[in-house]
Amino acid sequence: MRKMNGIWMICLTFIMLAATVLPVQACTSWMASGDSVAGGGTLVVKNRDWMPGDITSLKLMKSNRDLSYFVLFGNLEGSANHGGINEAGLVLLELSTPPNTPRGEVPPLAKSFDADWILGHYRTTDEVILALTKNEWQTQPVFLIVADQNKVAYIEVGTSGRVAVKEMVNGAMIHANEYQEASMQDLNPKLQPGVDNSLALYERKRLLKAREQIESKSIFTLADMKRFAQDPVVWYEQREMRTYASFIVQHRSNGQEPLIWVRLTNPNEGVKEAQFTLSEAMSGKALELLH
Template sequence: MRIIGVWLVLLSVPASACTLWGAAGDAVEGGGTLLAKNRDWRPDHAQSIRILTPKDGFRYVGLFADDGAEPGIKAGVNEQGLAVVSAAASSIPKKIRNAQTDARGVMSKILRQYGSVADVIVDAAILFQPARANFLMLADRHQILQVEIGLNGQYSLSTQSNGVLAHTNHYLSQELAHCNQLQGESSHLRLARVSSLLAVDKKWRLDNFAAISRDQHDGADNSLWRHGKEYTLASWQIALPEQGAPQLNLVLANPQQSELKAQWTLDAEFWRQNAAVLLP
């Protein structure tokens, strides 16, 4: 892969931020995996939690932006126990990202068609070479997969089956470092903070991840839970245990509405329900 020269600007990247983190194996109390996302965006649209039933493929529940500049799914988990969360590649200038002709919808495709991280890795080129620049973190009961999608069909994969992972809005892999044309201060501060919190030698649980999501160590604009130029509009935390049903915890902080909190056990009864909208 050819590395090209780039220009770097240190600034606060606008309205395209999220924080992703996870733990797997011995780092999780009882084993399995944990996966979390704080969704940060302009407080100018509504969100919902919905169950989708495709004509072909697996059912899945997702966090959706229902309107605004970037509607669509932002986090999800399917009935096979494969979860995926996303973060914007804000280190690529917006005019370049908006000019992409790459395919959208990779998250929905993964949730509809794949039951494990291993299966996604097998089809990585099919899934990620045509996709738009983005960051994904996936988990099943056994491992976490971190995906960095760059420009022109480039992508990078890393896995974790016995430890922790974290990502924000800039590229971490050496082969895609040339995509970091904008170096957002918030992205670097949030990555440093969540990484430092995860560095504690402990067995992680969902309630620990919920506490991380509320961290405000670095002020209104640069904390994990934000209320400055951008707001944290949702927090998604899921446990995928070695045995038993997944547990999904959700905080929905839609603008000008009371904060909603919910927990679901994703067992057979959950997937049999006919509901299309779970929240709000």
């Protein structure tokens, strides 16, 4: 594995330290693959939620050595990559774990690469999962949504390197901000008596709504996913949290390149929407469409 230069190490250290103190509870994802997608292929969606005052932007990260990638960036408490798609068509989207998830032992800095490392180095879902099993990358507790043209998966990373993976080539599933796999559910926090649990209760409502949506049909289209993402229960604004963006990728099975649809609603800005191809994302044209 390459050594990181000094600047990158400083930036990564800052991100990791920030992650240990910020209250995080955000984002919803819908996934469908194979027989569950009209025409085949895969569909994957992320709604990005975060604390009021943030700005979500899109960035094209060009590389002369590794894979380039097109991603969502949040700007509150320092810029951070929250996932996107690389030039090989690999989708990697980050979702936060429940608030106050125990951090446990911190993985070695040289192996804590998460979104930037994965998008810059891997081409398929299988490559990401295989590299994880070989300890080629590690990260603090997080939920990762991974997809390519053949498969969708989610990876649940827990305390001290605990990991659970669910892969799917035919079917549909959702993820939000609770551990879903039985081996990880002990990490979900319990409601505390005498504490304002209003946001936690709303987020449970959001999770149940997303589950209801994905169970409402057996075959999904891009239009279905747009509608799901913009439902007012999952595209929401609470006192402590609000939705800033939708990011959808459709891998088509007919040999056509992936389609990407983005919706941004930053504070004090008009709604921005655009649909474009992967090549338009990689050329920078997509950024022009969203100005």
